[in-house]
Amino acid sequence: MSDIWKQETLFSSDLELAILPGIGGRLWDVRFQRHSLLFQNQDLSGYTPDLKDLTGYPTKSPQFGFPLWGGEKTWIAPDTSWPNGAPYVALDSGPYETIETGENHIAMRSPICPQSGLQIEREIRLESGSEFAIHHKVCNQGKNIRNFGIWSVMMLNHKARIGVPGKNMKTGDVFGNPAGFYSQYDEGIIWNCDKPGEFKMGAENHNGRTFVRFETDQAKIWMICQTDLASSDDAFAHTFPLEIFNSGDYPYCEAEWHGPLKMLSPSSTIEFTQRFKVWSGDGPLALAQSELELMKCMS
Numbered sequence: 001m002s003d004i005w006k007q008e009t010l011f012s013s014d015l016e017l018a019i020l021p022g023i024g025g026r027l028w029d030v031r032f033q034r035h036s037l038l039f040q041n042q043d044l045s046g047y048t049p050d051l052k053d054l055t056g057y058p059t060k061s062p063q064f065g066f067p068l069w070g071g072e073k074t075w076i077a078p079d080t081s082w083p084n085g086a087p088y089v090a091l092d093s094g095p096y097e098t099i100e101t102g103e104n105h106i107a108m109r110s111p112i113c114p115q116s117g118l119q120i121e122r123e124i125r126l127e128s129g130s131e132f133a134i135h136h137k138v139c140n141q142g143k144n145i146r147n148f149g150i151w152s153v154m155m156l157n158h159k160a161r162i163g164v165p166g167k168n169m170k171t172g173d174v175f176g177n178p179a180g181f182y183s184q185y186d187e188g189i190i191w192n193c194d195k196p197g198e199f200k201m202g203a204e205n206h207n208g209r210t211f212v213r214f215e216t217d218q219a220k221i222w223m224i225c226q227t228d229l230a231s232s233d234d235a236f237a238h239t240f241p242l243e244i245f246n247s248g249d250y251p252y253c254e255a256e257w258h259g260p261l262k263m264l265s266p267s268s269t270i271e272f273t274q275r276f277k278v279w280s281g282d283g284p285l286a287l288a289q290s291e292l293e294l295m296k297c298m299s
Contacts, residue, residue: 003022004022004023004048004049004095005020005022005023005045005179006020006021006022006044007019007020007105008020008021008101008106010103010104010105010106010124010126010132010231010265011126011275012104012126012128012129012281013128013130013155014032014033014129014130014278015030015031015032015126015128015129015130015131015132015261015278016029016030016031016032017028017029017030017031017124017126017132018031018109019106019178020071020073020099020126021095021096021097021106021108022075022095022096022214023069023093023094023095024051024069024073024091024092024093024094024096024110025069025073025074025096025108025109025110025120025122026069026070026071026073027072027073027124027154028040028070028071028133029071030132030223030276030278032130032221032278032280033038033219033221033230033280035041035214035216035218035219035221036157037157037214037221037223037278038070038071038072038154038155038156038157039070039071039155039157039250039252040052040069040070041067041068041069041070041250043057043058043059043060044057044058044067044069044070047067048092049093051089051090051093051094052130053240054066054067054086054089055100056062060249060250061247061249061250065084065085065086066086066087066092066093066249067068067093069093070137070252071154072152072153072154072155073092073152073153074091074122074136074138074150074152075082075087075091075092075119075149075151076088076116076118076138076148076149076150076151076238077089077148077149077150077151077236077237077238077258077261078148078149078213078238079238080282081116081148083104083115088111088113088116088118089115090110090111090112090113090114090115090224091110091113091120092117092228093098093120094110094111095111095118096108096109096110096120097109097110097111097131099121100123104125104126104127105123105124105125105126106123106124107121107122107124108122108123109121110234111125112141113263114234114283115147116142116146117140117143117144117146117266118138118139118141118142118146118148119138119139119141120136120138121136121137121138121139122135122136122137122253123135123137124135124208125133130277130278130279131275131277131278132275132276132278133273133274133275133277134152134194134273134274134275134276135272135273136152136259136271136272136273137269137271138150138264138269138270138271138272139267139268139269140264140265140266140268140269141266141267142266143266144266145263145264145265145266146263146264147261147262147263147264148237148261148272149236149237149258149259149260149261149262149270150255150258150259150264150271151237151238151252151257151259152256152257152258152272152274153256154205154254154256154257155252155253155254156167156193156214156252156253156254157211157214157251157252157253158193158194158195158196158251158252158253159193159194159195159214159215160193160194160212160213160214160215160253161190161191161192161193161194161212161213161215161298162190162191162193162210162211162212162244162253162255163188163189163190163191163211163212163213163294163295163298164188164203164204164205164209164210164211164296165187165207165209165211165288165290165291165294166187166188166189166205167186167188168239169184169188169189169203169204169205169206170203170204171184171189171201171202171203171204171240172200172201172202172203172239172240173199173200174199174200174201174202174238174243175198175199175200176197176198176200176246176248177197177198177199178191178199178201178246180197181197181199181246182201183297184215185294185296187249187290187291187293187294187298188290188294188297189203190251190294190297190298191244193244193253194215194251195251196205196246196247196251197248198246198247198248198249199245199248200243200244200245200246201243201244202238202240202241202242202243202244203225203240203242203243203244204241204242205230205240205241205242205261206229207229208226208227208228208229208230208241209224209225209226209291209296210224210225210227210242210255211223211224211291211298212224212225212255212259213298213299214224215297219280220280220299221278221279221280222278222279222280222283222295223276223277223278224276224277224284225255225257225274225276226242226274226275226276227257227259227272227273227275227277228272228273229259231260234260234261235260235261236258236260236261237258237261238258240258241257241258242255242256242257242258243258244256244257257272257274259271259272266269283295
């Protein structure tokens with residue numbers, strides 16, 4: 001197997017992070033109490049990406065004209081700017097250079113994308129046996145001003161439920177049919193992604209917190225993602241700061257977090273950070289009552 005498939009690992013107590021620098025600098029898996037939480041596409045296992053031609057790979061989702069490798073990665077929004085409707089090849093499927101590593105963190109840098117002039121740095125940091133963070137940084141190494149946003153896409157194993165706390169939040173259908181997968185309560189919005197069925201929706205997220213519940217054979221595992229609160233002046237490349245996708249072909253769904261849309265001059269950078277907490281059993285003491293009520297609805 002090619003060296004691009006070599007994984008790096010960060011480990012503390014119950015939490016293990018597997019990182020795959022060789023294919024898009026991915027966070028390849030989050031393992032909690034030995035349970036794998038992220039999806040890896042076994043159809044593509046061992047393939048070496050041909051950065052000049054990423055077509056013709058085995059797939060159960062031919063409607064997407066690019067490889068669905070798996071894990072979590074940094075994409076560039078909006079997708080309407082992508083060449084031929086596929087993510088920027090060097091940034092999504094190219095090898096990232098490891099620029100810093102330590103016992104609890106790894107930092108990686110992409111090549112400069114010949115299509116966009118953008119370069120991505122990703123730092124994944126293990127903060128405890130239940131907490132980790134992902135820091136995204138994008139530099140405009142080209143000669144032209146670029147208007148874009150950072151977009152983190154995490155492929156979550158089924159069975160999963162995704163919830164956002166808050167009242168009267170707006171949503172928007174992107175494609176597919178979410179009927180039977182989506183419910184709105186007084187406590188917030190819940191997407192039940194326990195089975196195949198393709199749809200994508202966008203949603204507001206007033207407090208920047210996203211809840212995920214995984215149901216494994218032996219345990220129910222919870223994860224929270226915290227992002228910075230959006231300001232009233234923020235705009236997003238896909239209208240909403242959060243998007244939810246569920247696959248009809250593979251056993252995964254996606255939580256997709258967006259940083260604000262920014263106009264970036266040459267040599268300028270933008271950054272976006274996510275902070276995660278993972279646990280099983282009772283919820284963290286710091287949760288608000290409304291969040292605990294949302295969790296009851298997700299159970």
